[in-house]
Amino acid sequence: MPTTYVPINQPIGDGEDVIDTNRFTNIPETQNFDQFVTIDKIAEENRPLSVDSDREFLNSKYRHYREVIWDRAKTFITLSSTAIVIGCIAGFLQVFTETLVNWKTGHCQRNWLLNKSFCCNGVVNEVTSTSNLLLKRQEFECEAQGLWIAWKGHVSPFIIFMLLSVLFALISTLLVKYVAPMATGSGISEIKVWVSGFEYNKEFLGFLTLVIKSVALPLAISSGLSVGKEGPSVHYATCCGYLLTKWLLRDTLTYSSQYEYITAASGAGVAVAFGAPIGGVLFGLEEIASANRFNSSTLWKSYYVALVAITTLKYIDPFRNGRVILFNVTYDRDWKVQEIPIFIALGIFGGLYGKYISKWNINFIHFRKMYLSSWPVQEVLFLATLTALISYFNEFLKLDMTESMGILFHECVKNDNTSTFSHRLCQLDENTHAFEFLKIFTSLCFATVIRALLVVVSYGARVPAGIFVPSMAVGATFGRAVSLLVERFISGPSVITPGAYAFLGAAATLSGITNLTLTVVVIMFELTGAFMYIIPLMIVVAITRIILSTSGISGGIADQMIMVNGFPYLEDEQDEEEEETLEKYTAEQLMSSKLITINETIYLSELESLLYDSASEYSVHGFPITKDEDKFEKEKRCIGYVLKRHLASKIMMQSVNSTKAQTTLVYFNKSNEELGHRENCIGFKDIMNESPISVKKAVPVTLLFRMFKELGCKTIIVEESGILKGLVTAKDILRFKRIKYREVHGAKFTYNEALDRRCWSVIHFIIKRFTTNRNGNVI
Amino acid sequence: MPTTYVPINQPIGDGEDVIDTNRFTNIPETQNFDQFVTIDKIAEENRPLSVDSDREFLNSKYRHYREVIWDRAKTFITLSSTAIVIGCIAGFLQVFTETLVNWKTGHCQRNWLLNKSFCCNGVVNEVTSTSNLLLKRQEFECEAQGLWIAWKGHVSPFIIFMLLSVLFALISTLLVKYVAPMATGSGISEIKVWVSGFEYNKEFLGFLTLVIKSVALPLAISSGLSVGKEGPSVHYATCCGYLLTKWLLRDTLTYSSQYEYITAASGAGVAVAFGAPIGGVLFGLEEIASANRFNSSTLWKSYYVALVAITTLKYIDPFRNGRVILFNVTYDRDWKVQEIPIFIALGIFGGLYGKYISKWNINFIHFRKMYLSSWPVQEVLFLATLTALISYFNEFLKLDMTESMGILFHECVKNDNTSTFSHRLCQLDENTHAFEFLKIFTSLCFATVIRALLVVVSYGARVPAGIFVPSMAVGATFGRAVSLLVERFISGPSVITPGAYAFLGAAATLSGITNLTLTVVVIMFELTGAFMYIIPLMIVVAITRIILSTSGISGGIADQMIMVNGFPYLEDEQDEEEEETLEKYTAEQLMSSKLITINETIYLSELESLLYDSASEYSVHGFPITKDEDKFEKEKRCIGYVLKRHLASKIMMQSVNSTKAQTTLVYFNKSNEELGHRENCIGFKDIMNESPISVKKAVPVTLLFRMFKELGCKTIIVEESGILKGLVTAKDILRFKRIKYREVHGAKFTYNEALDRRCWSVIHFIIKRFTTNRNGNVI
Structure with missing residues (x-):
């Protein structure tokens, strides 16, 4: 359901015209907001999730015990x-x-x-x-x-x-x-x-x-x-x-x-x-x-x-060898300081991998959404055939990824007759013929490039799919290829540990795609136990992180997917410009002032009608409670806030038939005890939040955003000397922020529509060639 | 300066009588509050620390570049x-x-x-x-x-x-x-x-x-x-x-x-x-x-x-061996599932160690503060002599702690003639004579007990002192003693790895004293590279943590010292009872309502006098700014808040002589541009926080505490329909919370005063015996 983005034409005046409720146009960065329900961490603080009746717990006599x-x-x-x-x-x-x-x-x-x-x-x-x-x-x-x-x-x-x-x-x-x-x-x-x-x-x-x-x-x-x-x-x-x-x-x-x-x-x-x-x-x-x-x-x-x-x-014990550690390498040769430039090169590769693979993957996901979304199964079949075909002929692609990494990480021991297919990797030494060396080197490079491209097209297909291990496999083959070069042209045999280069390459690409630092270093340790390489590993991951942050990527693939799919998420990092642009706006410009409010005392029937028809008109999730005296005033004073969810479940529990509902009075500011025995009136005070967070009109949006983020509240009331002016919800401020970002910096992800169309026409042509037989009708 | 604690006699009414400003009696848990300056994380958000003049930066022509x-x-x-x-x-x-x-x-x-x-x-x-x-x-x-x-x-x-x-x-x-x-x-x-x-x-x-x-x-x-x-x-x-x-x-x-x-x-x-x-x-x-x-x-x-x-x-390269890792053990024998009960025992020892050592240490610190505080140097000398005397005769105490742990962690290789003093630990096997076994076992136990007691009395002496490594040393000797027992009576030789037990014992006591989990596990890895023992290590640290939390200790030694010294710190964990007791109180009962406020427009001289004499009467750190119209009203409306620190530095920058100060007007709600060329008036709007966080009177203290903790603000204004009612500061709420805790649960740390007095009389007697010669005058 590709939503079109209509730029807000009329500029948001600074303070005069207040933006009304459904006033935010839908942009890709906020397209999926409505699929999420915001949780008010303060109101729900110590309120159990489901307010269903207390379940009797094996009500035998030991019950208390x-x-x-x-x-x-x-x-x-x-x-x-x-x-x-x-x-x-x-x-x-x-x-x-x-x-x-x-x-x-x-x-x-x-x-x-x-x-x-x-x-x-x-x-x-x-x-x-x-x-x-x-x-x-x-x-x-x-x-x-x-x-x-x-x-x-x-x-x-x-x-x-x-x-x-x-x-x-x-x-x-x-x-x-x-x-x-x-x-x-x-x-x-x-x-x-x-x-x-x-x-x-x-x-x-x-x-x-x-x-x-x-x-x-x-x-x-x-x-x-x-x-x-x-x-x-x-x-x-x-x-x-x-x-x-x-x-x-x-x-x-x-x-x-x-x-x-x-x-x-x-x-x-x-x-x-x-x-x-x-x-x-x-x-x-x-x-x-x-x-x-x-x-x-x-x-x-x-x-x-x-x-x-x-x-x-x-x-x-799935591996039948009593161990949980997958690779368990034993590198005993220490690393040399002269190897640091190569570690930096591996780090740079990891950074570039992270940057471009996620960019191309996001573009491909956009292409898939535009053109391929109606044939997910066929797409997966095509991908599986293509991958099986290519990988059958390359020894590093054919093996299961974890197994191939096992081989790449393991360093060649001198008399290495133990490995079953006495891997060609370990047979290399200075006098192997250039052609033999070239064969292995190209097969490694081929595996690196092909798997990287396959990752771009497979991640996002209609199958359960992760991106961590394939990225590590790409890094491992690249690292081992680099070690071949170094051993052949720079250091000579048995000076460096080739397996360690594969291990560092895998760490670089894993850190590149996830943009995590500490987690990657610790995982790589626990995977291999290669303790000697604590400092090189940290150097590689640090360089990868620097490459990513200088090219303006702040999150890993998971964060970027949040923005691409338009999920609501209160990011913590804002760069300086974003702060400056937001500082100019105040809560007044952001709040929705056309509010549905509930009086302190209201008939149950009124409440029910308000609850069920309001679902249609506004997607409102909560109601401010206002004082009775201001019932017919334009300026109302707010004494609390109630969530629609709690209201609905409380009304359900009352089980009052519709006629009686006309006469039963609901009190929001008096609890059941205060009402005592007065018949047909109910106290709803226990589900009302008596002290909702409230701010003044002039509060800048940056402080408002910080309150939403730190306190985790869902709505903030805007008041001016006690009079209820309006209401801001967490999703409102997120919509506002992303629209502002788009206005100042342009869209976060730009797609090359022309390229997509051309690719589609080519694919369409091929599919038509295959599916229609000579006389033009579809098989 | 031992402060006496006077219990608040009059009960805090629920709502009627408001507690006034210096209304909190000083209890040990809040004794050092005044040595700290609260930082308002919101007001100081992007305001540089020192507002001194911009330093000219090598003002050559490349300056911009x-x-x-x-x-x-x-x-x-x-x-x-x-x-x-x-x-x-x-x-x-x-x-x-x-x-x-x-x-x-x-x-x-x-x-x-x-x-x-x-x-x-x-x-x-x-x-x-x-x-x-x-x-x-x-x-x-x-x-x-x-x-x-x-x-x-x-x-x-x-x-x-x-x-x-x-x-x-x-x-x-x-x-x-x-x-x-x-x-x-x-x-x-x-x-x-x-x-x-x-x-x-x-x-x-x-x-x-x-x-x-x-x-x-x-x-x-x-x-x-x-x-x-x-x-x-x-x-x-x-x-x-x-x-x-x-x-x-x-x-x-x-x-x-x-x-x-x-x-x-x-x-x-x-x-x-x-x-x-x-x-x-x-x-x-x-x-x-x-x-x-x-x-x-x-x-x-x-x-x-x-x-x-x-x-x-x-x-x-301080160790001259090119390595940073201190111990680098190579355990190659995997652990057995039957050893788990022993790991649990080590974990229990770590938990008890953490619980009792910190308790005794805190009692000893109290004893030192009461009686020994005037002779810190003599105390240290006595301690040094005592420790040197005892440890000279025990091989595990004599060595530097890191070195002795190196020996305890290293597992005995069969033909172990490499270690210089071919340590007795490795000469043990099933046919060593019972007496020889007993000698080593007692020396290990002796080292464990003595060092634990020495830690209690040394941590807190007037020298730079940490408690991590000594605790690890105690754990290491205990672990190795346990391994001797196991090898002798249960498993027989070369079945378990004795060094690993010392390694796990050290982890248990380190986790016991610091109450950290992940940090301890990772440090122990990086210290030894003993990867095989990832699961036993986590089991030991988990058991230690369970022992500590069931005996009601929530923080490590650092957290307990914060409470003992009465430092202000917004703890995050509150147990349920504490929440319930706090929920009964509202902001109204906690706020200080006798406030010093500043009008929007005020003479500079008035401001200066207010600033400098107020230092004497109230230790106030900030002033609410109120509207001019309410100048003589009892009910004032607040339009902002200014920190005394910013006010003082801004006034210093004005450099206006005292006579001219009488006539210069300071505007808080108009910035310099708005005032433009009107002479002898200054805009202070840039240092005023226009939207201080404000709450209603009825807000429960738990929500208030959460706002202080999450937003990191220093003061919260209490308002009722726009009228300024009072002010709550971060220290106020902390004082209130700790006083309430003391009323409900009694003091967090109880000292055995009688025992202290008896010990002191004994020590005093010995000192007098030494220092006075026969005819009774002090040497």
Whole structure:
């Protein structure tokens, strides 16, 4: 539903003409505002979410006794159950993905359902060294002993590989399209917005989305598409957190504690995906909860959930080698100071990757929305076939991304006969022929470029898709290519550690695409344990960050997607110009002065009619309560504010039939006790917020924005010496800010419409050529 | 200056009698409030700190050109220079400490000024393995070749050891007492309060404190006192950050950006002290800036400063082995699930350690304040002698704490002939005689108990003193003792890794004393690189945290010291009861209604008299501006608020002589342009805050507290339909909150006065016995 943007023609006068309520034209940066419900963190402070009747709790005689334990232990039980569920899903997902990937190249002789790790589990020789190397030898022997049979022959392996890839992609996209549309893409942006106080459609964290995402994700990854599992892991983990807290803590859960549980669960998603608990906790902090105030109880919950989830994953032991760490390299050669310029070069590559890949990806998403939006399934099929075709012929693209990174990170030990296919990478030394060197170097560069382009076109397709691991794979192949050059032309053999360059390249691109610093450094540590390289790693990530901030990109791909999709999000960074432009405007110019107010005392029927027909005319979410004396005055004094949601649920509870409603009086300023036994009148004081935040007319918009951001309130009343003048909502100020930004700086994302049209015409021509047979009718 | 606490006798009426301005009695929890100046984060938002005249910047013709570069590069230059200075100080400090410690046991034959690392630098054998082991062999050969000569003979080593220990302690405490009294203790609490918006006395971060702390710290550590260098490192690093930013960014530095630089510098302090850059950044986040809003620019600055500081330290290479990591252990045996109960036991020990040591330490500080406050130097001397005497005879206490932890962490390799004194710890196996086993076990337990008690009495003495490393040393000895038991009675040899138990024990006690989770886990990693033990480490720290939170301790030692010293700090965690008690009170009961207000237009002379005599009567820091029309009314309308500090500096700039002041009119609501050429009148509008935060009378105190905490404003105006009713300041609400807490829960820290008195009488008796000779007059 591409919304057209109509520039505001009449200039906003400084102070005379007040902008009326639906006065903000819809611009792309605010197109999806209405799908979100703003949560008033102050009014909802310690008010439980669902005000349903108190559920009787196994009303046996131990009831009181059980309630006391439940009260103390409920946090632990909720956190532990969330973590265990996340750990189990991660374990299942890991095993299922590996099985699918292994099927593409062979099957287990004993029982075709088993994947390589399970199938070759018996082949364990006595040296229990834990390095990844041995795993390779295991596979080698496993195949030698005929336990695992690879598909034989010339053509059939290729056909099976292609067929299975396309089949997996098809099932994945059909599941997402028809069963749970919310399960597409990564989901980090929506979670980030949700936790900052704008609740998305409940379906997004629903049970169906959880199941489909957990099933469609392994299928998407095993189909060979250049998609990662980190973003989707955050999504399914957050679903677990959301569903379990709503079910277990139903009657005592408040919004602020729900956000803590969601942030903790999202962190655990990354922890189990990477096998990096500390990195997961930091991800929850630096990416998800960056709009909230840092508090130690969120940190403690994230820490606990990440720990229990990782321990569960270790217990399930998906890799069959008792370890959670994916790569576990042992670099023992220290780095030299002369290598710093190369680290800087890797950092620059990471920065440029982050900048251009996200730019092209956003342009492609715009192109997809304009032209391809009606054929999502066909698009995914085409992508899967294209990717399978290209990657079959390149050794770095053919392997599953995690496996290929395993090879690229591992440094070549002198007598390296242990790795099964004694990788060509390690056979290189100074006297290898230039042609041999060139072959590997081009294959690495080819893998880097192709995968980067595939990432641009695959991220955003109608399948669960993350962008972290593919970016790391691009960085790893680039890093290893650089190390080949350095070893060949500059340093000579066994001076530098080639594996470390791949490791640093992967960190550069990961930091480039996410624009995170601390989280990336810690994740890369926990992935590899390469402790010697703490300083080079920090240098690379620092350079990447500098490149990004000098080219004006402040957020990672998740932040940019928030702007592209027009989600409401109170960014914290404003550059100086933006502040100056906003300072000129005051609350008076921003407030909506045509308000629907409720009197202190009002008939129930009036209230019901106001509630239900107002849904049509204004999308109003709350009503100021005004004094009775000013009922017919133009200038009213405000004594409180009530949210429509609370009003509706309170009225529902009254269960008063419509005739009686005409006569029952509702008092907003007297509580039930004060009204006592007077019949047919009800006190609504408990749902009224008696002290809404209020400001004067002359307050500058910058201070207003800061109050919305820091206090998390939903509406601010504008008063002048006690008289109610108007009302500003969080979404109003965001709309105003983004419209102003567009006026001063132009659109944040500019699209090359001409290029898009030309591409579309080419694609359209090709499709027409294929689908219509000779005599012109569509097959 | 022990302040007596007078309980408020008359109960605070609910609403009738309003509490007047200096109406809060002084209780210990608020005793030091007046030493702090509250910073209004909103009013000072983008107002530079010092409003001095713009400094002419090398006013040559390239001036404009240079200003442009300076503008873009100033952040980098400031951050880099801060980091390099911190790195250099850390390098100097490390070398200086090692030199002093080595002097206590011997001297370098070539040049007595060199310490062991520098002296034995030449003795480098070709195998460039980097494990700590080799360093030991280096020392062994160094002594064999006569490069390093230990003090010979029976008695003289002991005397030199004692003499030097006491001498170093004496110089250290004299420097602190007479040159820079602010340099005592650790300083983390004051920095934490400073960054949260309450500025301490400028001397605390002054140049003198920086120099003395950097010199007195190595002296204190080398004197053998059970003090660590982490707390003081945070302090001297913050001094660097503060001084350099004030000097370099003088005209553009605002308060909020100064806090960012200070947090970054404090993080770098821990980074260089532990050799743990990521741990340092997390420390800045979790401990120092925990009251502020998390923002990525603080994270980025901390990251950059920690990186540059560590690289500088590595370049200086204080350990002469090219590495920054202190311990670098290589545990290759994986942990078993059956060991989890023991990890839980270690966690419990850490929790109990944290709980009791901080409790006893606070009691001892109270005892010191009551009785010993007039003899700080003598106290330190006594402590130094006592510690030197005890630790000379225990092998784990005698060594410098870092060195002894190095031995305890390192796991015993089978043919371990490399370590110089082939430590007895590694000679143990199943057939060692019970007596031999008992000897080592008791020496470990002795070291644990003694050092714990020494920590209680030394932390708080008049020397620069941290508590992190001593706590880790206690944990390390305890962990190793447990591993001896396990190996002897449960698992038998070469099943568990004894070194890992010491490593986990140290993590438990560090987390127990600081109550930090993520920071401790990451620091322990960076210290040792022991990646295999990620999950056991997290389990231990989790158990410690659970023990602390169930026994009601919410903050670490730094937070508790804030309460003990009565510093103002807006804690974030309030337990439910506290919320309920506060909810009953409203802003009306809390506000001070006897206000000094300023009219819109006022004579300069009146303003000056108001400013200077008001300093005597009320300690008022700001004035509401009221409308002219209400000049003689009782009910005034407020149009703004001005800070006394800005008023004073603006008046100073006017340089109007006293007679002319009588006739010059000051306008607060008209700016200079509006007044234009009308002579002898000045516009003060630019320093007036036109939209101060205002609330209604009925606002509950909980919401008020939240506004102070989230918005960081200094004063909130209380208005009722436009009429100025009163004013609440940040300190008022903190005083009110702590008084209420004391009324409901009693004092946070209760002291056993009787016990103190008895101890004092015993000490007094001993001192009298020593100092008076036979015929009763004092020597």
